[in-house]
Amino acid sequence: MSPRSDSDSQEWTQVTRHMRKSVKRQTSLREDIGPTPNPQYTVQDLKIAREKARQIWRGEDVRTCLQGLIRTQMTRHPKKISQAVCLGLGTVEMPGAEVRAQYTVFTQLEAFLDIVATMEETQNQKIKLYFQDPKFSLAEEKHLEDMGHAVLTNPQAFSTINKETFFYAPHLEWQPYLDGIASGPPAVVMGNSLDFITDAWSTEVLDTDKLVGGIEFGRNSKRIAVPNYQYMVDGFIYWNIGGGAVEYNS
Numbered sequence: 001m002s003p004r005s006d007s008d009s010q011e012w013t014q015v016t017r018h019m020r021k022s023v024k025r026q027t028s029l030r031e032d033i034g035p036t037p038n039p040q041y042t043v044q045d046l047k048i049a050r051e052k053a054r055q056i057w058r059g060e061d062v063r064t065c066l067q068g069l070i071r072t073q074m075t076r077h078p079k080k081i082s083q084a085v086c087l088g089l090g091t092v093e094m095p096g097a098e099v100r101a102q103y104t105v106f107t108q109l110e111a112f113l114d115i116v117a118t119m120e121e122t123q124n125q126k127i128k129l130y131f132q133d134p135k136f137s138l139a140e141e142k143h144l145e146d147m148g149h150a151v152l153t154n155p156q157a158f159s160t161i162n163k164e165t166f167f168y169a170p171h172l173e174w175q176p177y178l179d180g181i182a183s184g185p186p187a188v189v190m191g192n193s194l195d196f197i198t199d200a201w202s203t204e205v206l207d208t209d210k211l212v213g214g215i216e217f218g219r220n221s222k223r224i225a226v227p228n229y230q231y232m233v234d235g236f237i238y239w240n241i242g243g244g245a246v247e248y249n250s
C-alpha cells in the first residue's frame, strides 16, 4: 500500500459523496470477535511481562522523542484533554506468538501511559483512562483495572469518546477506528494513517458517512509521524486543530 496524492483523495472523496446513498451500511458492532477460549496467562504473569517490556521501553530514545513531541504540540496547539481512550491494545493470548504479543501489548501500553502523563504534566490536569478490546481475557481486564483504569465492554467506548478525548488506537481495524473518530471528534488521535482509508475502501465494507468524516478529520488535523519502533510501526498522531468543526451525519 502506498499513500495517495492529495488530488487522488479529493477526487475519491467526491466519488464517495455521490455513492453515499447506494452503499450498503454496516453496523459498527463486530460480533465475530471475542476473547480466546482457555486463556493461559494469570494477572501475575501479565505483571511480570509488563515489567520486562517497561524496563526496555524506558531505556529507548524513541520514548524520549515521543514525550518531547507531545510536549511540543500541547504547547503549540493547547488542548484540554480530560480522558484517554485506548481501543485495540491487543491480547497476549496469541498461540505461537505469545512473546512478540507480550512486547507489543505492553510496549504500546507504556507508550500510552507516557503520552497521557506528558499531557497531564503540560495541562496540569489529570486524565481518566479507558480501555476496550473485545479480545481481552478476564485476567487482562483485571490487570488494567488493578492499575486503576476502566475497562469498557464493546461498544461502550464509542459513546465515551468526546471532544476532550485522546483516542489511542495503534493498528486498530478501520471500522472501529472510524467509529472512534466519529464519536468525538476527539482532540487528539494516534493510530494508522488516515491516508490509507481509500485503500481500505476497496477491500472492506465501511460506513460511508464515517469514512468521509475520517478523511475530513485527517484534513482538519495536524498530522505528525510517530517515530518507528519495532512494536509500534507506522503510527501517526492527528492533532485536531479544527477545534471540533468536523460534523458527522451519524
Ligand SMILES: C[S@@+](CC[C@H](N)C(=O)[O-])C[C@H]1O[C@@H](n2cnc3c(N)ncnc32)[C@H](O)[C@@H]1O
Pocket (backbone or CB within 6 Å): 030, 033, 087, 088, 089, 090, 091, 104, 108, 132, 133, 134, 135, 154, 155, 169, 170, 171, 172, 173, 176
Ligand atoms: C490488528 S490488532 C492490533 C493489536 C495491537 N495494537 C498491535 O499493534 O499489534 C487490532 C485489535 O483491535 C481489536 N478490536 C477490534 N474491534 C474492536 C473494537 N470495536 N473495540 C476495541 N478493539 C477492537 C482487536 O480485538 C485486536 O486486538
